[in-house]
Structures are given as C-alpha cells and as structure tokens.
Amino acid sequence: MKVEVKRLVLRLRDWPPSAWIFFAWLVCLSLLPFLIIFAMSFAVRSPGGDIAWTFTLANYERAFHLVYLRVLTKTVFLSAGATLTCLLVGFPVAYYLARASHAQRQIGLILLFIPFWTNFILRIYGIVSIFGNHGLLNQLLMRWGLVDTPVEILYTRAGVYLGLVYNYLPFLVVPLFSALEKFDLSLREAAMDLGANRWQTFTRVLLPNVKEGVAVGSLFVFIPMMGEYVIPDLLGGAKEVFLGKVMVEQFFTMHDWPFGSALASILSLGLVLAVWLRMSLERTRSQTTSS
Amino acid sequence: MASQREKNIESAGAIRPPNRFVTFAFWLTIGFLYLPLAWLVVQAFLNDPANLASGFTLRWLEALFASDALWEPLMNSLIIGIAAATLATVVGTLGAVGFGPFSTFMPPGLHALIVLPIMIPEVITGLSLLLFFLLFQFELGMGTVILAHASFSASFVYFIMVEQLRKLDPNLGEAAYDLGARPGQIFWKVILPNIIPGIMGGWLLSFTISFDDFLISFFTSGAGLVTLPLKIYSLMRIGFSPELNAMSLVMVALSTGLVLLLWSREQSRKWVISGS
Numbered sequence: 001m002k003v004e005v006k007r008l009v010l011r012l013r014d015w016p017p018s019a020w021i022f023f024a025w026l027v028c029l030s031l032l033p034f035l036i037i038f039a040m041s042f043a044v045r046s047p048g049g050d051i052a053w054t055f056t057l058a059n060y061e062r063a064f065h066l067v068y069l070r071v072l073t074k075t076v077f078l079s080a081g082a083t084l085t086c087l088l089v090g091f092p093v094a095y096y097l098a099r100a101s102h103a104q105r106q107i108g109l110i111l112l113f114i115p116f117w118t119n120f121i122l123r124i125y126g127i128v129s130i131f132g133n134h135g136l137l138n139q140l141l142m143r144w145g146l147v148d149t150p151v152e153i154l155y156t157r158a159g160v161y162l163g164l165v166y167n168y169l170p171f172l173v174v175p176l177f178s179a180l181e182k183f184d185l186s187l188r189e190a191a192m193d194l195g196a197n198r199w200q201t202f203t204r205v206l207l208p209n210v211k212e213g214v215a216v217g218s219l220f221v222f223i224p225m226m227g228e229y230v231i232p233d234l235l236g237g238a239k240e241v242f243l244g245k246v247m248v249e250q251f252f253t254m255h256d257w258p259f260g261s262a263l264a265s266i267l268s269l270g271l272v273l274a275v276w277l278r279m280s281l282e283r284t285r286s287q288t289t290s291s
Numbered sequence: 292m293a294s295q296r297e298k299n300i301e302s303a304g305a306i307r308p309p310n311r312f313v314t315f316a317f318w319l320t321i322g323f324l325y326l327p328l329a330w331l332v333v334q335a336f337l338n339d340p341a342n343l344a345s346g347f348t349l350r351w352l353e354a355l356f357a358s359d360a361l362w363e364p365l366m367n368s369l370i371i372g373i374a375a376a377t378l379a380t381v382v383g384t385l386g387a388v389g390f391g392p393f394s395t396f397m398p399p400g401l402h403a404l405i406v407l408p409i410m411i412p413e414v415i416t417g418l419s420l421l422l423f424f425l426l427f428q429f430e431l432g433m434g435t436v437i438l439a440h441a442s443f444s445a446s447f448v449y450f451i452m453v454e455q456l457r458k459l460d461p462n463l464g465e466a467a468y469d470l471g472a473r474p475g476q477i478f479w480k481v482i483l484p485n486i487i488p489g490i491m492g493g494w495l496l497s498f499t500i501s502f503d504d505f506l507i508s509f510f511t512s513g514a515g516l517v518t519l520p521l522k523i524y525s526l527m528r529i530g531f532s533p534e535l536n537a538m539s540l541v542m543v544a545l546s547t548g549l550v551l552l553l554w555s556r557e558q559s560r561k562w563v564i565s566g567s
Binding site for chain 1 (some may be wrong): 295309311312314316317320321323324325326327328330331341342343383386388389390392399401403406407408410411412413414415416418419420421422423427439441442445446448449461475499503505506518520523524527531534535537539542546547549550551553554563564
C-alpha cells in the first residue's frame with residue numbers, strides 16, 4: 001500500500017490539479033525570485049545602469065575585497081556576540097520552560113512570544129524609547145543625578161547589539177527548549193548519584209547531550225542576524241557598517257543589483273548549509289534511535 | 292514512544308520544579324522583553340511623553356483618531372491583510388488537499404520547496420520578490436504587496452491544513468457517498484465543515500503575519516502606498532511625536548489581540564511559538 005502511494009507522488013502526471021496550482025505558486029513566487037537573485041549575482045551592471053546578463057564571478061570576488069571583508073568580519077563578530085548572549089540569557093529561560101509544569105510552560109511560551117508578534121518596527125521604537133538619549137533610562141539616570149549628560153547607548157555598535165539580542169532571543173529559546181526537553185532527566189540524577197557535583201553534571205552530562213541541537217539552533221539565529229537591515233539602520237547610526245545594511249543599500253542606494261545579489265546569495269548559501277546540517281543531524285538521530 | 296518519553300520528563304519536571312535562580316532568570320528576561328513595549332503604551336498617555344511626571348491624558352489618542360494619519364494606513368493594512376490571507380488560504384489549502392495524502396512520502400526537494408518561503412530570511416524574500424516584480428514589470432503597489440505577503444503565508448496554511456486533513460476520517464467521504472450524497476454535497480456538507488477550523492486558523496495566521504509585516508511591504512510597496520507599520524516607520528524617521536506614540540499604542544493593542552486570538556485556536560497555536 002505504502003509503496004503504491006510513493007510511486008503515485010513521484011509520477012508527475014498523477015498529481016491532482018490542486019497540487020499543481022500550489023506547486024506553480026511556489027515555483028513562481030518563491031523559487032523563481034530566489035533563482036533571479038542567484039542569476040543576477042553573476043551578471044554585471046553596465047555603465048548605463050542596465051543589467052548585462054553575463055556569467056562572471058566578479059561580484060563574488062568583490063565581496064572578498066578588503067573593504068567588504070572588514071564589513072563581513074565586523075558583522076560576524078557582532079552577530080556571534082549577540083548569538084552568544086542570546087544563548088547565555090536563553091539557557092535559563094529554556095531550562096525553566098523545560099522543567100515547568102504544563103500550565104506554566106504554556107503561559108511562559110506565550111508570554112515569551114507575544115512581543116514578537118507585535119510589529120518589528122514597534123519593538124525597535126520601544127528600544128529607542130528606553131535606551132535612547134531622551135529615553136526612559138537616561139531620564140531616570142539624570143533625575144537621580146547619576147549622570148549629567150545622556151549616556152549614548154544607541155547609534156553605536158552597542159545599539160545594534162542590543163537590538164539583535166532583543167529581537168532574536170525567543171528564536172534561540174525554542175531550539176534550546178526542545179533540546180532540553182528531550183534530555184533524559186534520569187541521566188542527571190544518575191550523574192548526581194555517582195558523585196558528580198552540579199557543575200560537573202552540567203558540563204559533562206547535560207551540555208554534551210544538548211550541544212548539537214544548540215549549535216544548529218544558534219546557526220539559524222546567527223545567519224539571519226547577519227542579514228539584518230533595519231536594526232543596524234535604525235539603532236546603529238550612519239557610521240556603523242553591517243552586512244545586511246550594505247546589501248540592501250546596494251539595491252536601493254547604489255543601484256548595483258548584481259553585487260547586492262551576490263551578497264544575498266552568500267547569505268542564502270550559509271542558510272542552506274544550516275538546513276543541511278540540521279537535516280543530517282536529524283537523520284543520524286533517527287538512525288541511532290531506530291537501531 | 293516519543294510521547295511516553297515526554298510524559299516521563301513532564302512528570303519528572305512536575306516533581307522537581309525549576310529552582311529559584313532559573314525562575315528568577317525567566318521572569319527577569321520576560322520583564323526585559325516587555326519593558327520597551329510597556330513604556331510605549333505608557334508614553335501614549337503622558338501629557339509630555341518625555342516626562343514621566345507630567346500626568347495622564349487621552350488627548351493624543353483623541354487627536355490621532357480625529358486625524359487621517361491613522362485611518363488611511365489602517366485601511367490599507369486591513370485590505371492587504373484580508374486579501375493576502377484569503378489568497379494564501381485558498382492556495383495553501385489546495386496544496387494540502389493535493390499533496391496532503393503524500394506528505395509523509397514527499398521527495399526532499401519538493402518538501403524543501405514548500406519550506407523555502409518559511410526558512411529564507413525576510414530580507415532576502417523581500418529583495419528577491421522586488422527583483423521578480425521589477426523584471427516582470429509588475430506595477431509596485433497594493434497588488435504586489437498582497438502577492439508578496441500571500442507568497443510565504445501559503446506555506447504556513449499548507450502545514451496547518453495538512454495537519455487538519457490528517458485528523459479527518461478517511462471514511463467520511465465514502466460514508467457520505469454511500470448515503471447518496473453527490474460529490475459537491477460531499478465537499479460542501481461533509482468535508483468543509485470538518486476542515487473549517489484549520490481554514491480559519493490558517494487565515495488568521497496569514498492575516499496576522501501580513502498585518503505586522505514591515506520589511507516585505509517596505510521592499511515591495513513602491514512609492515505612495517502606506518501601511519500601518521510603514522507609517523510608523525516614516526514617522527519614526529522624522530522624529531518622535533505624540534502622534535507616533537498614540538499610533539504605537541493602537542498597533543500594540545491590535546497585534547496583541549491578534550496573537551491571543553491565534554493562541555486561542557488549536558490549529559494556529561503551534562505557529563505562534565515557532566513561526567513569525
């Protein structure tokens with residue numbers, strides 16, 4: 001029976017019309033645009049401003065020039081720092097959720113995610129209204145006489161960092177939570193019974209068991225972070241460079257679509273790698289459990 | 292197997308609840324996440340938004356409701372949201388009906404194609420759709436924003452509907468047929484009432500995604516079209532004003548209402564946590 005069904009879906013002419021409609025939709029509105037970006041990354045912009053559809057690796061070469069390498073390293077460091085912070089902050093949060101009762105967990109998860117369904121721009125505005133020069137924090141600091149002039153947090157690298165951590169935290173809590181949830185608590189008890197202290201139990205029993213899930217989850221936060229445009233634009237000020245910002249500016253300010261597309265393709269490639277890692281991880285896991 | 296294991300963990304967790312440090316860390320984080328939004332709400336009611344001690348007032352809200360600044364973007368957001376959600380629901384449901392029975396045997400490539408719109412970072416979705424629209428000479432405006440929003444929401448609807456259809460008893464249609472129902476009747480009177488919760492969940496999720504979206508609208512709207520998030524963005528670029536605060540309050544209230552609505556429905560609940 002199962003074999004029969006399998007053959008059915010592999011044979012294109014057996015697809016019902018409804019499947020074709022959805023398939024055509026996906027091809028037109030998500031695969032094709034994606035392929036356009038990829039194809040565009042090999043094109044060049046002619047002096048007149050038109051796109052010349054050639055095949056050249058010049059855009060990729062340019063992405064590894066010193067100027068852009070500097071942008072890339074800055075972006076990687078900032079995103080990695082923010083991801084690490086999300087991990088450190090997110091771990092106790094996820095641990096709480098993994099250990100909480102069913103009701104506590106449900107309430108905890110929805111509380112964690114409500115802010116992320118409010119509009120993204122509003123969250124940025126909220127951060128500005130707290131940490132900005134005229135924000136709540138500076139108002140209080142000045143009223144209490146701790147500082148005379150506002151502390152500049154935003155429109156610096158710290159502002160970008162803050163924005164990244166704030167906006168990505170829940171998306172790291174979820175994979176952390178699911179890794180911790182799968183962790184067999186009796187292992188922890190066994191380690192304690194065998195004389196391990198809390199720290200040893202944490203580093204030698206808990207961490208090795210969740211590290212893969214955590215690593216892949218981090219990658220899924222880290223890569224989209226590097227593509228962020230609005231956060232560095234609104235919280236980082238004009239001088240802060242960031243990969244996502246440079247990429248979007250290629251499209252809208254420089255009108256160099258091919259180069260912008262090359263940057264977008266590099267970013268997408270990173271994501272494909274992350275997906276592939278997660279899939280192979282799941283495959284090995286299901287193999288070990290089934291054997 | 293997995294559910295048993297989950298139960299074990301759950302009961303173990305219930306026996307030994309999270310310790311004080313972890314609980315404190317959790318609530319501290321929640322506090323940090325809510326503080327900016329809470330302060331936005333408070334600010335909207337302050338006589339002088341920059342001064343906490345200036346007293347409460349409703350005049351900013353009243354002024355906002357009386358001006359056009361709110362209504363036109365709000366109407367645009369609603370029209371786009373309703374159109375995009377309806378389109379996404381139709382396409383996603385068709386996909387689930389067509390592919391649903393085979394979803395467990397699906398070739399990886401096809402599965403990847405369906406997941407692609409959900410996985411790709413918003414920036415890249417927005418940029419690639421913009422290039423697509425420009426190359427094929429679509430006129431940027433409400434139509435392109437609707438298509439762009441629906442393009443990735445359809446995949447969310449697909450997954451919700453696959454799950455909903457799986458719950459459907461496969462004998463249901465056959466039973467109706469045996470009892471003399473015509474194919475049209477089978478669909479409208481037997482199948483549809485059973486999958487309506489999924490359709491509504493998927494529609495609501497698509498609407499919420501569209502209503503809250505900034506980046507993709509920003510890229511694909513061209514000049515002239517203003518949605519609520521785009522309006523907030525342009526006000527924010529100009530500088531801070533009581534008008535912006537009042538509009539933020541309206542937006543926070545609407546979004547929170549939508550999330551709670553999503554959460555209250557079994558079909559869309561799961562996506563509140565992993566989606567967005």
